[in-house]
Amino acid sequence: MKAILKIEHLSKNFYLHEQQKLISSCRNISFELDKGSFIGIVGTSGAGKSTVLRCIYRTYLATEGHVWYNSLAYGPVDLVNADERQIINLRRAEIGYVSQFLAILPRTTAFRHVTDAALEAGFSQAEAEKRAAQMLDYFRLRRDLWGLYPATFSGGEKLRLNLAHAMVKAPRLLLLDEPTASLDPDTKLLVRDLLLKLKNEGTSMLGIFHDLEFMEGLCDRVYNLSQGSFTE
Amino acid sequence: MQTVKNNKKEKPILEVRGLTVRYGQGCDYCLNGQPLLKNSCPHCKTVWACNDVNLELYPGEILGVVGESGSGKSTMMKSIYFDFPVTEGSAYLQAYGAGKANMFAATAQQKKYIRNHMMGMVYQNPVLGLRMDYSAAGNIAEKLIAAGGRNFGSMTARASQLLEAVEILPGRMKEPPKNFSGGMQQRVQISKALANNPQVLLLDEVTTGLDLSVQAKVLDLIRRIRQEFGVSILLVSHDLAVIRMLADRTVVMLEGKIIERGLTDQILDDPQHPYTQQLVHSLL
Structure with missing residues (x-):
């Protein structure tokens, strides 16, 4: 195939x-x-x-x-x-999936949201944090927002966080x-x-x-x- | 980096086959699998609390269980934890006899061992899971002693470590749980259930009756313990939002039977069974 x-x-x-x-x-x-x-x-x-x-x-x-x-x-x-x-x-x-809505557990910071996705994909803690930081920088999410709960983010920030969350595991197929x-x-x-x-x-x-x-x-x-x- | 293992079939950590809990003798009619009225037999009034329940729980997975009150969710959980005797069925725990021995057929001694070493249970009602007059640390020590702990110093250290993990202040570990708020009692129960590093954690409505901020704390805790302790969790909840956030897969129970199973987002976004559709459409 x-x-x-x-x-x-x-x-x-x-x-x-x-x-x-x-x-x-x-x-x-x-x-x-x-x-x-x-x-x-x-x-x-x-x-x-x-x-x-x-x-x-x-x-x-x-x-x-x-x-x-x-x-x-x-x-x-x-x-x-x-x-x-x-x-x-x-x-x-x-396989990654990105919609315009953000699904996130309460009391989870933006940085942890992305780190967790990397951890789930099987990266070590240190590696996951490194990749999460790279991704958030890549999607130009301001560093002072990383430690905040995304419920307070603007639409664009939420979306970029969503993309970072989907991309941190480097999916082969992105929907x-x-x-x-x-x-x-x-x-x-x-x-x-x-x-x-x-x-x-x-x-x-x-x-x-x-x-x-x-x-x-x-x-x-x-x-x-x-x-x-x-x-x- | 790819970490998905290539073995086509993963081994479940807990496997339940044909679990049936029946209250009553049963008659020719209901024992032959004739249709019941709700979950009871129209002739002999035998109640089939759980009726041929099959499920698998995989390592590190959270399996959600939803269903209306009286659908047999708690009966199933308590049967797995040996609180209720099962009428029929078998269950296999990977840690017990390499997943080949039916744990329902174990001796009382073995059951006690399985309960104390391999499983942890958090009840909907903290009174069932905690001794309200013992101190919080004493409650955890009870579980540690049951698993063979005898050293006071190491048990105290373990208790404070566990209570710290669920955000109970060390200064309050000597207080009895009856002085605690509902959310704190629930968290003490969780730390008690985790005391002996179980492989399977049974959580029965842990967030019911808690206010939103405490609920968020408990949800956060559940996810963290899955990450840190690597336990597999069977999670019963009425709250579909909780299920959506936490569960990988979900089963739906109605009248003692599992009527639908699937990936959590599929169950909630594309429910197939009439009851599941009704349930999802009742969401606020």
Whole structure:
């Protein structure tokens, strides 16, 4: 398998028992992501963009289809029906997910949030702290914020912390769910530069963006998702 | 650096198979697996508190258990800790007989050993886990003595070290827990449960009834002890936010049975079972 990620005929329906309603989100989606490339997904709200990403991350159980991921640890794995423990281990070490929301335990400082992610990926304490510091510097989070609880951060700071948290374990595959929504143009540019740098370092990425300008020069391919199906 | 091990199948540290706890004799109807009314038999009124529960807990993992009151969560926890006798089923602990011996079939002596050396339990109600009239340090010493500790100096040192880890001031370790606040009692229970470096920690509703700041402290503590002590944790909670923050995987219980299991974010964001959907949709 050459591609790092190969999606075959992915469909996702939600069945709501209480309302007895079947909601179809995305239908028959197939594409491939080559190693080190960047695919952008665009589409109107509710088109099923996030659903595709979440099916890949296994937050959602796909109704049909396969998501083949070429992992270092286990070789090719179908993320749709892989063992849960495998998914957990892959999330720790290989697959990163960034959304615009920050999920963090209360009473955890920004620095520890990032250090913990590195520890989870298996780095030693000293190494984890070193990497966390590098990452936070890389994403230009002011050093006087490191010891604070991120609940008080601005949107842009939270986002950059989110990216640092995902990137500190150096994932091979990064899933980006509208990471630049609600950011000012300057911060967007900063994030764009950083993503470009990551791409050049060999990280494969799949991202959802609303901003076509942002994607120019960054994405190798752009897919448009409308009414649940894909066009290139 | 890649640290994921290549062995395809990890070994669980605790494995529970077909755990059933039944109150009552059972009759031909319910013993043959006919449908029950809630969790009790419509004919003989036998209550099936836990009904064929299967689960695995992996090293360093936090497994969340959610479900409504009376769904059998605490019964399951207490059965694993030998508080309740099980009617049927088996459980295998990696440290006991290399994970091949059913610990429910162990002798009373062996059970005591397993309980004191390999497991720690924190009850929803601190009265069950602590002796309220002993001092906080005495409570920990009780557990240490049960595991063979006899040296006063080393036990005192261990107690103060553990209480310090859960942020109880050393000046208060000689006070009895009945003088402590609910959050402090819960933290003394946690330090008592950790006294003999168990591999498995059973936490039953540890944050229920605590105010938000104390709750945050306890959550922080749980995560820290997983990191520092490397224990595997079975975490029962009503609070889905707590489960989302801490648990790697989650099982959902209803009427004594596990009805859904999966990755925590999948259970909470894409629940499949009608009851789980109802539960998640009831979230504030």
